[in-house]
Amino acid sequence: MTPVAPTHSVWAMEEYPTSLAEFERQFATEEACREYLLRLRWPEGFICPRCRGGHHWITKRGLLVCSACEYQMSALAGTIFQGTHKPLATWFRAMWYVTAQKTGTSALGLQRILGLGSYRTAWAWLHKLRRAMVRPGRDRLSGRIEVDETYLGGKEEGRSGRELGKKVLVVIAAQEDGAKVGRIRLRRILDASAKSLHPFILEAIEPGSVVHTDGWRGYAGLAKKGYVHEATQQGRLDVPGAEEDLLHRVHRVVSLVKRWLMGTHHGAIHPDHLDYYLDEFTFRFNRRTSRHRGKLFYRLAQQAVQIEPVPWDHLVKRVRGSARANDKM
Numbered sequence: 001m002t003p004v005a006p007t008h009s010v011w012a013m014e015e016y017p018t019s020l021a022e023f024e025r026q027f028a029t030e031e032a033c034r035e036y037l038l039r040l041r042w043p044e045g046f047i048c049p050r051c052r053g054g055h056h057w058i059t060k061r062g063l064l065v066c067s068a069c070e071y072q073m074s075a076l077a078g079t080i081f082q083g084t085h086k087p088l089a090t091w092f093r094a095m096w097y098v099t100a101q102k103t104g105t106s107a108l109g110l111q112r113i114l115g116l117g118s119y120r121t122a123w124a125w126l127h128k129l130r131r132a133m134v135r136p137g138r139d140r141l142s143g144r145i146e147v148d149e150t151y152l153g154g155k156e157e158g159r160s161g162r163e164l165g166k167k168v169l170v171v172i173a174a175q176e177d178g179a180k181v182g183r184i185r186l187r188r189i190l191d192a193s194a195k196s197l198h199p200f201i202l203e204a205i206e207p208g209s210v211v212h213t214d215g216w217r218g219y220a221g222l223a224k225k226g227y228v229h230e231a232t233q234q235g236r237l238d239v240p241g242a243e244e245d246l247l248h249r250v251h252r253v254v255s256l257v258k259r260w261l262m263g264t265h266h267g268a269i270h271p272d273h274l275d276y277y278l279d280e281f282t283f284r285f286n287r288r289t290s291r292h293r294g295k296l297f298y299r300l301a302q303q304a305v306q307i308e309p310v311p312w313d314h315l316v317k318r319v320r321g322s323a324r325a326n327d328k329m
């Protein structure tokens with residue numbers, strides 16, 4: 001039993017390892033991993049949910065106990081690590097491995113590197129971590145934004161007929177940053193109607209922003225929703241400059257996401273899970289210029305203690321009855 005002094009100083013510094021050696025030194029024990037998660041969860045110090053007391057101690061089994069009212073809670077309750085039977089140090093290695101590499105990894109890659117006994121565990125861990133890649137209450141994009149849709153999957157993408165080969169429509173928003181791409185948002189949509197496109201735009205883009213699209217009628221009516229809508233007719237050769245790709249930023253994102261799905265995940269993604277892969281791609285893309293990969297690790301760990309745990313049956317619920325297909329992911 002370790003008495004812990006209450007810390008009321010804000011943990012303002014973003015603490016993260018800057019190299020593998022540093023990571024290994026910093027997170028060598030369960031206690032060190034738990035302590036890190038506790039600081040991420042309660043940056044201003046633990047507050048008892050029952051009596052609001054600020055003093056606690058930790059049992060050998062990792063339970064937090066309020067010094068005032070003896071209320072007990074698991075340090076991992078209400079996080080994606082809730083109920084795990086594996087050491088936190090293994091989870092930390094998973095988070096490091098997933099964020100240290102620019103393109104991330106497949107479930108098979110994670111299983112191998114961590115020496116996990118089951119593919120299913122590696123698959124479930126990656127899916128839990130993907131859920132933590134979306135920051136709750138994140139900002140909308142603003143400024144000038146290019147928006148377009150594309151199909152992902154299907155035979156044209158090199159699918160061999162394994163899994164579901166059907167194509168899935170995805171809408172992409174890419175913020176302009178000079179000639180470059182700023183931040184992005186992606187989402188799977190049912191069709192290219194205004195009914196599908198407009199809710200995505202409202203959720204992803206701040207009103208008042210310039211939304212630049214092609215001339216597709218599904219984008220009509222955005223001005224009424226508070227946007228400045230610029231519709232460019234693509235491929236009009238009578239317009240000077242029209243032979244250039246006027247939506248090149250969003251098209252660049254499309255080609256990168258296709259390459260990532262084929263390269264890292266070999267295209268073998270069930271359409272019902274695609275949203276979470278898109279979240280992972282977005283997480284990586286929006287932080288691609290981070291100087292330290294450790295910062296991605298920090299963000300992932302931070303968000304992993306902020307979101308609700310996801311039980312296995314919930315991870316696979318939309319494809320129940322095809323567990324074999326899942327096991328191949």
Ligand SMILES: [Zn+2]
Nearest residue numbers: 048051066069
């Ligand atoms: Zn208490």
